[in-house]
Amino acid sequence: MLSSALTASVLVSPPVWARPSPGRRHIAVAASPPVEQAVRTEDTEPLTKEDLVAYLASGCKPRHDWRIGTEHEKFAFNVETLRPINYGQVCDLLNGVADTFGWQRVFEGNNIIGLKKGLQNISLEAGGQIELSGAPLETLHQTCAEVHSHLYQVKAVGEKMGIGFLGLGFQPKWDLNDIPMMPKARYEIFQNYMPKVGSFGLDVMFRTCTVQANLDFSSEQDMIMKFRASLALQPIAAAIFANSPFKDGKLNGLHSFRSHLYTDMDSDRTGMLPFVFKNSFGFERYVDYALNVPMYFVYRNKKHIDCTGMSFRDFMAGKLPQVPGERPTLTDWEYHLGTIYPEVRLKRYLEMRGVDGGSCNTLCALPAFWVGLLYDDESLCTITDMVADWTDEEREMLRRKVPVSGLHTTFRGGYVRDLAKIVVKLAKEGLQRRGYKEVGFLKEVDEIIRTGVTPAERLANLYKTKWRHNVDPVFHEFAY
Numbered sequence: 001m002l003s004s005a006l007t008a009s010v011l012v013s014p015p016v017w018a019r020p021s022p023g024r025r026h027i028a029v030a031a032s033p034p035v036e037q038a039v040r041t042e043d044t045e046p047l048t049k050e051d052l053v054a055y056l057a058s059g060c061k062p063r064h065d066w067r068i069g070t071e072h073e074k075f076a077f078n079v080e081t082l083r084p085i086n087y088g089q090v091c092d093l094l095n096g097v098a099d100t101f102g103w104q105r106v107f108e109g110n111n112i113i114g115l116k117k118g119l120q121n122i123s124l125e126a127g128g129q130i131e132l133s134g135a136p137l138e139t140l141h142q143t144c145a146e147v148h149s150h151l152y153q154v155k156a157v158g159e160k161m162g163i164g165f166l167g168l169g170f171q172p173k174w175d176l177n178d179i180p181m182m183p184k185a186r187y188e189i190f191q192n193y194m195p196k197v198g199s200f201g202l203d204v205m206f207r208t209c210t211v212q213a214n215l216d217f218s219s220e221q222d223m224i225m226k227f228r229a230s231l232a233l234q235p236i237a238a239a240i241f242a243n244s245p246f247k248d249g250k251l252n253g254l255h256s257f258r259s260h261l262y263t264d265m266d267s268d269r270t271g272m273l274p275f276v277f278k279n280s281f282g283f284e285r286y287v288d289y290a291l292n293v294p295m296y297f298v299y300r301n302k303k304h305i306d307c308t309g310m311s312f313r314d315f316m317a318g319k320l321p322q323v324p325g326e327r328p329t330l331t332d333w334e335y336h337l338g339t340i341y342p343e344v345r346l347k348r349y350l351e352m353r354g355v356d357g358g359s360c361n362t363l364c365a366l367p368a369f370w371v372g373l374l375y376d377d378e379s380l381c382t383i384t385d386m387v388a389d390w391t392d393e394e395r396e397m398l399r400r401k402v403p404v405s406g407l408h409t410t411f412r413g414g415y416v417r418d419l420a421k422i423v424v425k426l427a428k429e430g431l432q433r434r435g436y437k438e439v440g441f442l443k444e445v446d447e448i449i450r451t452g453v454t455p456a457e458r459l460a461n462l463y464k465t466k467w468r469h470n471v472d473p474v475f476h477e478f479a480y
């Protein structure tokens with residue numbers, strides 16, 4: 001059953017990307033997130049908005065091709081001092097993993113900045129957080145195995161170097177000034193721009209870790225339905241998996257400090273996207289939104305050119321002052337889409353972005369949660385109906401209050417915990433119906449719902465009791 005919220009948005013005329021456009025370029029669909037080098041196609045005809053819309057629409061896949069992508073970040077620290085590792089140690093770590101486990105090195109200039117193997121990538125965040133972008137996989141057994149294999153590898157190499165790894169939403173101990181900056185050109189550009197547009201951009205860059213799941217859609221209609229359901233529920237997921245109660249060696253008073261930071265980072269490129277719930281929403285509307293997000297940089301001739309605050313529309317017209325006459329390629333568009341940070345992000349798939357980094361269990365549970373809800377028709381329809389009459393104000397209220405109050409946040413006379421209970425049940429039923437025996441991946445989440453104790457509260461309790469107001473034990477007891 002389609003909900004009213006959904007049927008209301010059925011498009012009457014074909015969407016712009018579906019209309020025939022004679023002479024239009026063949027859209028090159030590289031199944032990949034942004035690559036280092038922007039490749040100019042031989043076709044020099046300027047990109048049009050239709051091309052940008054078609055790019056998003058090219059993500060549509062039949063159900064049997066739907067995959068699960070998981071991405072997670074973690075802090076790497078010196079076991080002796082608990083300090084973040086420096087870039088020299090990052091190099092040793094990456095080289096060690098490359099040599100021991102057969103990964104290929106990825107460079108920027110002379111600097112090693114990541115690894116790749118098959119469809120998996122390891123990359124660096126600004127403060128040296130180590131990220132795994134997993135391959136698109138069919139089942140949660142595979143995604144979870146991938147996470148375990150990755151952790152095994154970095155730990156095996158890290159152990160010999162006195163390096164440990166910690167999955168938390170926010171750096172529990174060290175100040176911004178204690179965090180080294182990784183030598184990637186883009187970070188200098190971000191570092192200058194972030195403070196101009198919000199209070200917490202640098203904290204997000206240098207001191208947070210997240211875990212996200214990337215999921216597919218079959219059509220524009222399916223994308224709309226999944227986008228709305230997952231966007232509305234992002235705060236519920238943030239509450240369940242809240243895992244950033246510490247800052248500067250103390251409790252920060254919040255459940256998800258990471259999530260809170262995004263509320264004052266850069267309002268042009270973050271948030272709950274109310275337009276997604278309007279009848280006019282579709283691929284084209286998202287393109288309009290993305291075109292209004294100020295740019296970060298353009299990559300040309302192996303250089304990152306600072307274009308912060310500039311307009312992608314001007315770029316399309318060949319009128320960017322920094323690169324006069326240059327026009328964007330689809331690779332530039334891909335880059336630009338990746339510099340937007342709303343709670344759910346659209347590329348050629350949907351990214352669930354609301355949750356704190358966490359334990360190994362969390363890294364398996366988070367994708368399980370979203371797969372159970374979004375890849376099962378019945379659960380997706382139930383969720384769609386459930387959130388259909390939530391207002392913009394209510395979604396925004398949840399977005400703002402959940403980081404502070406977690407599952408105890410009130411909603412319509414009840415608590416977010418009550419919603420979480422329903423949602424987790426639907427996720428489990430969805431997994432059950434998929435028939436891959438994946439329900440077990442939500443065991444930890446079940447326990448959180450049953451007890452009402454989130455990872456953040458568990459840590460806060462330990463801090464106040466066993467740890468005697470000291471965060472240092474988190475590095476030992478909760479390291480992977």
Ligand SMILES: *[C@@H]1O[C@H](CO)[C@@H](O)[C@H](O)[C@H]1NC(C)=O
Binds near residue numbers: 133136
């Ligand atoms: C890894 O990076 C390459 C480009 O360097 C890209 O083709 C691929 O899709 C990426 N994979 C993931 C899972 O991010």
